[in-house]
Amino acid sequence: MQCKELLTLLPAYLDGELDLMQSVEVEKHLDTCDTCLQLVENQRVLRTAMRTGALYHAPRASLERNILRTVQKSERATVAQPLFAFRRFQFAAALAALVLLAFWGGGRFRVTPSTSDTIANEALSGHLRSLMADHLTDVVSSDKHTVKPWFNSKIDYSPPVIDMAESGFPLVGGRLDYLDNHPVTALVYRRQKHVINLFLWPVPATDKAAEFETHRGYNMIHWTQSGFACWAVSDLNATELRDFARRYQEQITISNRP
């Protein structure tokens, strides 16, 4: 199994939905590939955090029993005290509706298509993970002729790796990351002591001008250019991050000229 295949099977593998043969193939690959192993571990950490964090609320097991009991009691009471029972039934119905709403809300959270806000959250998580887990780069090189072929062996598209040293943003390396439900390219640049993670993935959309935003104290710029969605995340100040994005866009335009 190649890294590319593993990446397509990754969501199903993490959800425990692969058949035995596929699971064995995935695990065989993980035994020999540190990059994919790291990716799987990152995903597990992220999933655990989402399950235990404030985003997920599992109802108590007693809730269902309580609702049933309330409904049954109100049914029994209907015979003896119609008015009182009706009030209780209303209460039970309201409670049931609330529970349904809670489930619907929970489910909705998982199936809603990614908004820019979701991607911003995930891009920031990717940035922070890369700094905390000592996993900034899988390929360490300031040479785009080293970084680009490394990606070509892992993913089925060729990311635009641009050398930005002359503009004052030296390339540190790259790694595979996982964003918006698919594997993405993360290019790592530096400006003095600040790290810039530039996340890239192919999109069918037409070019979109750069938009700047701050997210939990971090600066972000995102744009779409030449078939790639690009998200730059850093604690670098806004002026310099805008400068980085502008220069990167210029370099892509230059490199695309015939």
Ligand SMILES: [Zn+2]
């Ligand atoms: Zn691999």
